[in-house]
Amino acid sequence: xxxxxxxxxxxxxxxVALLLMVIIVGIASTIVNLTSQNIRIIKQNENGYxxxxxxxLLLEIDxxxxxxxxxxxxxxxxxxxxxxxTYTFNQTSIDDSRNLMRGQDTLLKRGFELEFFKNxxxxxxxxxxxxxxxxxxxxxxxxVTKPNDxxxxxxxxxx
Numbered sequence: 744x745x746x747x748x749x750x751x752x753x754x755x756x757x758x759v760a761l762l763l764m765v766i767i768v769g770i771a772s773t774i775v776n777l778t779s780q781n782i783r784i785i786k787q788n789e790n791g792y793x794x795x796x797x798x799x800l801l802l803e804i805d806x807x808x809x810x811x812x813x814x815x816x817x818x819x820x821x822x823x824x825x826x827x828x829t830y831t832f833n834q835t836s837i838d839d840s841r842n843l844m845r846g847q848d849t850l851l852k853r854g855f856e857l858e859f860f861k862n863x864x865x866x867x868x869x870x871x872x873x874x875x876x877x878x879x880x881x882x883x884x885x886x887v888t889k890p891n892d893x894x895x896x897x898x899x900x901x902x
Contacts, residue, residue: 806889
């Protein structure tokens with residue numbers, strides 16, 4: 744009987760190819776995992792920026808439409824002849840975090856600090872004309888002011 748030799752790879756060549764395949768698949772899966780983590784972080788940052796931009800826009804609109812802005816306890820009241828708008832910032836009893844709400848809408852959840860100003864000086868109650876919202880985990884903040892009209896500026900002088 745004559746045996747015909749079949750051309751094939753040796754066991755060593757097959758093991759080397761398998762080892763290279765395992766290394767390549769390991770590197771590829773690591774790259775996919777790192778990329779998906781970075782995409783998740785980018786989306787979280789975008790959501791945070793979007794929330795902050797939305798808050799800044801709403802505050803600018805409410806400041807410009809209101810006659811006066813008053814802070815009482817943990818409530819901001821934007822008074823206008825047409826509509827009064829209420830912002831509340833308080834501790835929630837569930838997880839002891841702060842929420843910033845406009846009416847029934849939650850604008851920010853935890854991780855922010857608020858500062859209020861009247862004529863450039865910090866205040867904690869009464870009338871105000873500026874607000875600063877600082878995100879605690881980042882260095883991002885917004886600062887919104889209400890331009891004072893001439894009557895407001897001249898009132899301390901008896902006009």
